[in-house]
Amino acid sequence: MRVLQFLIFGLCTLLLFVFLNHRVGQIPPLGKFLNPFSGFWANNRSMDSLPVTLHAGKLSVDVTILWDDRRVPHIFAQYAEDLYFAQGYVTALDRLWQMDFQSYAAAGRISELVGETTVDFDRLRRRIGMISSARIAEQEILNHPETRVAAQAYAAGVNAYIQTLRYKTLPLEFKILDYWPEDWTVFKSALLLKSFAHTLSFRNSEAIQTRTREILGDSLMNILHPFYPPYMEPIVPPGTPWNFSGSAHRVETANALGLSHAGSYNEAEELEGIGSNNWAIAGSRSATGLPILASDPHLSLTLPSIWYEVQLVLPETNVYGITSPGAAGVLFGFNQHIAWGLTNGGSDAVDYYRITFRDESLTEYEVDGQWLPVTRRVDTIRVRGGDAILDTVMITHHGPVVYSPSEKAADVQIPIGAALRWTAHDASNEWLTFLKLNAASNMDEAIGALAYYDCPVQNFVMADANGEIAVVHNGKLPVRAVGQGRFLSDGADPKTEWKTWVPRPHLPQVRNPRRGFVSSANQNATDRSYPYYLGDGYASFDRGARINERLEKMSNVHAEEMLRLQNDNVSIHARMLLPVILPLISSDTLSDLERKCYEELVTWEYEYRSDLIAPTLCETWIVELSDAVWLDDIKRGDEMLARPRRDVTLWLILSQKSSPFYDNRNTETTETLKDIVAQSFKSMCRKLEERHGAFGSQWSWGRSRGTSLGHLARIPGLGRYKLPTNGNFNTINAMSGTFGPSWRMVVELGQSPRAWGIYPGGQSGNPGSREYDAFVNDWVEGKTYELLFLSSPDIQHIRIPFTTIMKGNP
Amino acid sequence: MIDVLIIIVILFILHTITDFWWWIIIVPLVYAFARAKSRGEAFRMGSLGAGILWLIVGLYQMLTAADLVAMRVSEMMGLGTPWIVLLITVVVAALTGGFAASTGFHIAVGFRIRTFNTLRKGKDDDAHAR
Numbered sequence: 001m002r003v004l005q006f007l008i009f010g011l012c013t014l015l016l017f018v019f020l021n022h023r024v025g026q027i028p029p030l031g032k033f034l035n036p037f038s039g040f041w042a043n044n045r046s047m048d049s050l051p052v053t054l055h056a057g058k059l060s061v062d063v064t065i066l067w068d069d070r071r072v073p074h075i076f077a078q079y080a081e082d083l084y085f086a087q088g089y090v091t092a093l094d095r096l097w098q099m100d101f102q103s104y105a106a107a108g109r110i111s112e113l114v115g116e117t118t119v120d121f122d123r124l125r126r127r128i129g130m131i132s133s134a135r136i137a138e139q140e141i142l143n144h145p146e147t148r149v150a151a152q153a154y155a156a157g158v159n160a161y162i163q164t165l166r167y168k169t170l171p172l173e174f175k176i177l178d179y180w181p182e183d184w185t186v187f188k189s190a191l192l193l194k195s196f197a198h199t200l201s202f203r204n205s206e207a208i209q210t211r212t213r214e215i216l217g218d219s220l221m222n223i224l225h226p227f228y229p230p231y232m233e234p235i236v237p238p239g240t241p242w243n244f245s246g247s248a249h250r251v252e253t254a255n256a257l258g259l260s261h262a263g264s265y266n267e268a269e270e271l272e273g274i275g276s277n278n279w280a281i282a283g284s285r286s287a288t289g290l291p292i293l294a295s296d297p298h299l300s301l302t303l304p305s306i307w308y309e310v311q312l313v314l315p316e317t318n319v320y321g322i323t324s325p326g327a328a329g330v331l332f333g334f335n336q337h338i339a340w341g342l343t344n345g346g347s348d349a350v351d352y353y354r355i356t357f358r359d360e361s362l363t364e365y366e367v368d369g370q371w372l373p374v375t376r377r378v379d380t381i382r383v384r385g386g387d388a389i390l391d392t393v394m395i396t397h398h399g400p401v402v403y404s405p406s407e408k409a410a411d412v413q414i415p416i417g418a419a420l421r422w423t424a425h426d427a428s429n430e431w432l433t434f435l436k437l438n439a440a441s442n443m444d445e446a447i448g449a450l451a452y453y454d455c456p457v458q459n460f461v462m463a464d465a466n467g468e469i470a471v472v473h474n475g476k477l478p479v480r481a482v483g484q485g486r487f488l489s490d491g492a493d494p495k496t497e498w499k500t501w502v503p504r505p506h507l508p509q510v511r512n513p514r515r516g517f518v519s520s521a522n523q524n525a526t527d528r529s530y531p532y533y534l535g536d537g538y539a540s541f542d543r544g545a546r547i548n549e550r551l552e553k554m555s556n557v558h559a560e561e562m563l564r565l566q567n568d569n570v571s572i573h574a575r576m577l578l579p580v581i582l583p584l585i586s587s588d589t590l591s592d593l594e595r596k597c598y599e600e601l602v603t604w605e606y607e608y609r610s611d612l613i614a615p616t617l618c619e620t621w622i623v624e625l626s627d628a629v630w631l632d633d634i635k636r637g638d639e640m641l642a643r644p645r646r647d648v649t650l651w652l653i654l655s656q657k658s659s660p661f662y663d664n665r666n667t668e669t670t671e672t673l674k675d676i677v678a679q680s681f682k683s684m685c686r687k688l689e690e691r692h693g694a695f696g697s698q699w700s701w702g703r704s705r706g707t708s709l710g711h712l713a714r715i716p717g718l719g720r721y722k723l724p725t726n727g728n729f730n731t732i733n734a735m736s737g738t739f740g741p742s743w744r745m746v747v748e749l750g751q752s753p754r755a756w757g758i759y760p761g762g763q764s765g766n767p768g769s770r771e772y773d774a775f776v777n778d779w780v781e782g783k784t785y786e787l788l789f790l791s792s793p794d795i796q797h798i799r800i801p802f803t804t805i806m807k808g809n810p
Numbered sequence: 811m812i813d814v815l816i817i818i819v820i821l822f823i824l825h826t827i828t829d830f831w832w833w834i835i836i837v838p839l840v841y842a843f844a845r846a847k848s849r850g851e852a853f854r855m856g857s858l859g860a861g862i863l864w865l866i867v868g869l870y871q872m873l874t875a876a877d878l879v880a881m882r883v884s885e886m887m888g889l890g891t892p893w894i895v896l897l898i899t900v901v902v903a904a905l906t907g908g909f910a911a912s913t914g915f916h917i918a919v920g921f922r923i924r925t926f927n928t929l930r931k932g933k934d935d936d937a938h939a940r
Contacts, residue, residue, distance in 0.1 A: 005849070006916035013909045017835055020902065031831040031906070034899040036867035038829035040883050041899075044876035167829035172879065176886070717885025768879025 023178040033175055038168035040175055043768040047169070050802055056160040057085050059808035064793035065090060067802040070785060071763035071771050074311040074800075076793035081153045083312055084328045086806050088157025088184070091308055095325040095765040096161065097171035098304045100181045101713055102326065103188040106195035107131050108381070113177050115384045120410035126379050127393050127402050128202070130194055133425050137190035140429040147431045151186040154328035158184035172767055176715060184326075192326040193431060197424035199299070201349040201456035203537065205642065207415035210487040212634070212641040224633070224644045227483050228528050230651035233541040233548060235459060235471055235520045236508045238527045244506050245531055275522030275539050276343035276741075277566070277732055278461035279547055280469040282516040287556045290749045291463035294562045295332055295341020298734045299742040302712045303719050303773060305761025307743050311790060312438070319438040320789050322743050322759065329435050332743060334755055334789075337441040338464045339747035343520045345457030347477055348535025351484075351498070352418040353398045353491030362404060365396055366492040372397065398491055399425055415488055421498065423476045428454035443468040443511070450474045451504060459520035465749045471518040473508040473525040476501055482533040502532050517551045519544065521732075540647040542572040542730050562746040563756060567782040568732040569608040574618050577650055578606070581625070584677040594685050596695050608728040608735075610702025613695075615728065619705075620688055622646065624680035629653075632665045646730075702726075707740055709760055709776065711767075718767045723780050733782070744784055752791070756784040813851075817841055817859030817907075825863075834860040834903050835910040842914035849915050856911025861904030868899045 020031030033039045050067055063086045066074040073090045077083035092099065104110055108125030110118040141147040162181050174180065182188075213221045232238070276297040283289045299306060307322040312330060321333015332341050357374075358364040364371040375395040382388045394401040398419035403409045405417035414420075429452050436449035443464045450460055450472055457475030478485075478498035489496040508525040510518050522539035549572075550565055582601060590598055597617050604614035626649050634641040652659060653673065662673045671679075692698040702724030711718035725740065727733030734741065745757040760779040764771035778785075788799055817837055824833045838856030846852035872880050872892060880892035889895060 002916070002919050006913070006920050009849075009909055009912040009916050013835060013839070013906075013913045016906050016909055017832060020906065021832065030898075030902055031834075034864075034868075034895075034902055035825070035829075035831040036864050036871055036899060037825040039831065040879060041868060041871040041876045044871060044874075044879050046875045715886055716888070717882045766879075767882045768876065770878065772878075 028176045029178050032167070032178070038166075040172055040768075042168045043172040043175070043766055045769055047766050048764060048769050048771060051804055054089070054804055054806045055809050056089060056164075056806060057156055057808055059085065059806060062808075063806040065804040065806060066790065066793060066795075066800045067804065068788050068797075069799045069801055070309075070774070072309045072311065072788070074313070074788070074790050074793075076313045078315065080149055080314060083314055084150045084153035085157040085160070087310060087312060087328055088154035088159075089161050089806070090157075091310075091323075091325050092158040092161035092184070094763055095304055095308055096158070096181055097173040098712060098765050099158070099184065099188075099325040101173065102195065103182075103191050106191040106198070107134070111381055111383045113179055113384060116386050119381060119383060119389060122381050123389075123391055124402070124410050124414075126381070126391065127400055128198075128420055128422070129400050129425055130191065130198065133197075134187060134190040134194045136425075136427050137193055137429070138187045140427050141186055141190060141431055144429055144432055146435050147429060148186075150328040150435060151189050151431070154189065155184045155186055171765060173713060173715065173718075177713070189326050189328070189431075192324060194424055196324075197349075197456045199456075200344045200458075201424065202422070204348075204350045204352070204413060206350075206352050206486070206488050207413060208642045210415070213487060215636060215641055216633075220633075224630075224648065225486075225642060226648070227486065227533075227536055229524065229536075229538070229540060229645070229647050230655075231541040231545075231647055232524055232527055233545040234508075234524045234527045235473060235518075235544070236510050236526045236530070237513065237515065238529075240510070242506075242529065242531055275346070275543075275734065277519070277521045277543065277547060277734070278341040278343050278459065278471075279517060279519035279551060280339075280461050280463040280471075281551060281554070281557055281562075282469050282512065283467045284516045285551075285555050285557050286748075287558045288748055288750055290465060290467055291339075291469050292557060292559060292562055292749070293334070293339040293341060293461065293463040293469075293747045294566060294745065295339075295343075295461065296566050296734075296741040296744045297332065297342060298739055300738055301707065301709045301740050301742060301760055303709045303761055303767075304712060304765040305709075305742065305759050307759045307761070309757070309759070309763060309787075311788075313790070313793075317439045318789075318791065320755065320787060321745070322757075325765075327431065327434070329431070329438050331434055332745065333438075334747045334749075334753055335438065335440070336465070336753065338437070338443070338446050338462060339749060339753065339755075340437055340446065340460060340462040341745065342458040342460055344522050345459055345473055345475055345525065346522050346535070346538040347457045347473070347475065347525065348480075348485045348537055349423040349455055349457060349475070351421045351478075351489055352415050353396075353421065353489045353496070354415070354418050355396060355398075355401055355491045357405070357417075362394060367397070368492070368494050374401075396491065398497070418488060419491055423455040423478070426454065426476065428452070428476070430454065442466055443470060446470075447472065447511075459522075459525070461518055461520060463747075463749055465751070465753070468512055469518050470511040471509060471520055473520075475507075477507070477532070477534055478502075480533050480535075484533065485535055502534075506532070515552065517548075519547045519551065521547055540573075540645060540730065542647070543732060543734060546570060546572050546732055559746045559748050559754065559756060563744070563784055565732060566741070566744050566746070567726070569726045569728070571606050571608060571618075571728060571731050573622075573646060573650060573730050574604075575606040576654065577622070578604070578618065580654055581677045584674045585681055586678070589678075591685075593689060593695055594682060597681075597685050597688075608701060608726060608731050608733075610700065610724040610726050612701055613699045615701040616688065616699050616704045617684060619728070621680060621684040622649075624684045624687070625649070625653075625677065628664070628671075628676035628680045629661050633661065700724075705737060707735055707780075708738055709773075710738065720773055720776050723776070725780055726782065741779075744779075745787075746784070753789060755787040755789060757787050758784045813841070813845060813855040814858045814862065817855060818863045821859060821863050825867075834864070834907050838907040838911035839914035839917075842911035843918045844914075846911065846915040846918070849912050852911040852915035853908040856914075857904040857908030859911075860907025861900050864903035865896075865900045868896050872896055 061078040064076040108122035278295040280293040311320040319335040321330035323331045356366040377393045379391045396419045399421045403416045433453040440446040446462045454476035461471045463469045479500045521544035523544040524538045600614045608615040706722035707725040708721045727735035729736045743759040747755040762771040762774035842852035884892040884895045
């Protein structure tokens, strides 16, 4: 009896210990986690407190860190090593979990933290070569003294902070997911750079485009998916002469356009492009007589934010801006002499090559009539709470075969049985570009810095205090025949391989144009006269066109007008489309609801404002109308082919009064444009009533769409959801449900530059801090903060509440 | 009652200087091994000692700096209000402390440090106390 009782209570206690000490499924280890002394309760606002003095590392001289009222560190150091050490330390202090987690995600190691649910994600990251390309990038970083010093000092700073941690002070997400941070390394910083390349240049539609061409044929394809969009507002203004010829580098091949059969193929829905803006106006248009630069990169929005704000000061340089935790220096920003900002270039950096295997053993593949051996590499994916998975990656001279012919793709955009060629696989040192921009003192130096930058292709807009402005579509661009890379290429035909690159002096660029401004908004870099073909992954013309039409009318500009322009919500697309289709509605046949909708649209000034109902109507109508025009052409049985872009639909409706596309082939009658406009209008009203109930405030743009900043690891409760934002993906204030302006910055160049900025987040990565999402509400309202650009650590400023002195270890 | 107080004080000191949560197992177990006269008494001192301490400190956290994090954690767990998170915190501590102390008592019996007599005596004491 005694023994039994002992066993029962002993076993219960043991079970309690095991359960409360370990993560079970999604439940954190409750004993550790709920401990009110050191569990999640300790990740509270008191963690915001900053040290007065810090002893860390082997600093040559003391480093002074002034913290401003938005928790932005202003770091003053004598030597680069000390500066980047301190930057690593303070970034880890605020954002350690984010850095650590992002490095796991980039390398395909999430399953080590969360278990088997993410194995497909990890396998894909590894198969596309994230780890091997980061290894190459790490070597490049270490080979160059500037990046080596920065990367190593930064890593040492992060690790000095990690060494101070105990369970109590561990960031919240480590406690939720129950693991400890790894030491930071230069390799992890390299992974971060490759992660940017992945986010910005990996997207590709070769699989679905090839299939669509296979079904529709070339003539239909040229109408539905033209190589050059019907409307263009290129970054380099039309008419700019090219004083070189690209034709000598053209790939001469009969099969340059790629394969006409997709083979095994997974269906994919194409996303509407979303991206960033940047522009600079010359002194001729500004009130200060010197350039003003504006930059707002748009990305998937998360908490903690992808950006961390910082000022870095050395005796010879002084730079302010944002960087991503994990990268030393500043990625978007300004110094005393120059300012710069980036938008995604969109030029094609990824081609897929269909591999012809000799037999089912998949050990040899064909190239130019020869059989070459497939290299195999075995990768180990470790899985929390499960057995490690051995994954065999097949590698050809093109690159890795992401999915073998018998596999199912976890990412539907990736063609099966095809090898991946991606510029991110090649050696390059983008980080050096950023460090050189940080220190650049004029436009020549800034443009010189771009020579190190390959992938992802970006539009760099720059301005200097001497009055110069420029935009460069910059990166490593393979020389292609027109249309090459739109479809799957034949891996057996060496003529389809990339052989040369567009020489840097030939890159699309504009410096000090007569019109007094430069701009980019992810659209085509050039018109068709440019001697090289760069791909078709660009945003449509409308956002860029809106920026340019506004800038052209501006003179005597102040920074406030630039900030207002970043929040401009006018859609040129809607402004072109509605005056054509609204008159086709016979208003006497409308129901009550339809009449209300009609009235909203007739009086609308094409602004995507959160308090209006018209944007909700317009967006839904555009989708319905697109369905009415194209669905009978692109939906074949259960299969959906690539949907034509919005600008193609717009061109059709504006330019073709009658067209066979207007007819729905699935009905007996022959529909006209007027018919499908009326049908789609009615179905728009009906669908919105189903979704949002009776016509009213629930239909407003802010409520029906809303923007969410989800948590980086999708942990519920740690994000901000359904914020009533203005804007749409094709307005300057480019906003969608999960994407949006991740940083808005305006810089007035001058003797002492003045700048404004905001990002949707907060400096602290601690969800228990007010600083976690401190800027979010102001960001929703379109406000910005004046950025504190300090020149000396001894300054007394009302906005500097706190100072940390960082000393080396004795 | 004095036993509960002693457990609270010892736990408070250990929790403050170290980050281990499992003091709420060790301390009640050892204390009940040495002091408890019955299983009921053991369970009571263990659960009250751990539970009350975690309640007081959790409540203090929630009413001061941990308001935001408690709110977010309650959303994460799908609980609606942070008060339920506090309740779970207290239940975890009380249950763990109680079972650990009971185990400690039974170990003592196993080692014959307590006998059936004292076991019965303990029960009598309980009866007297009531």
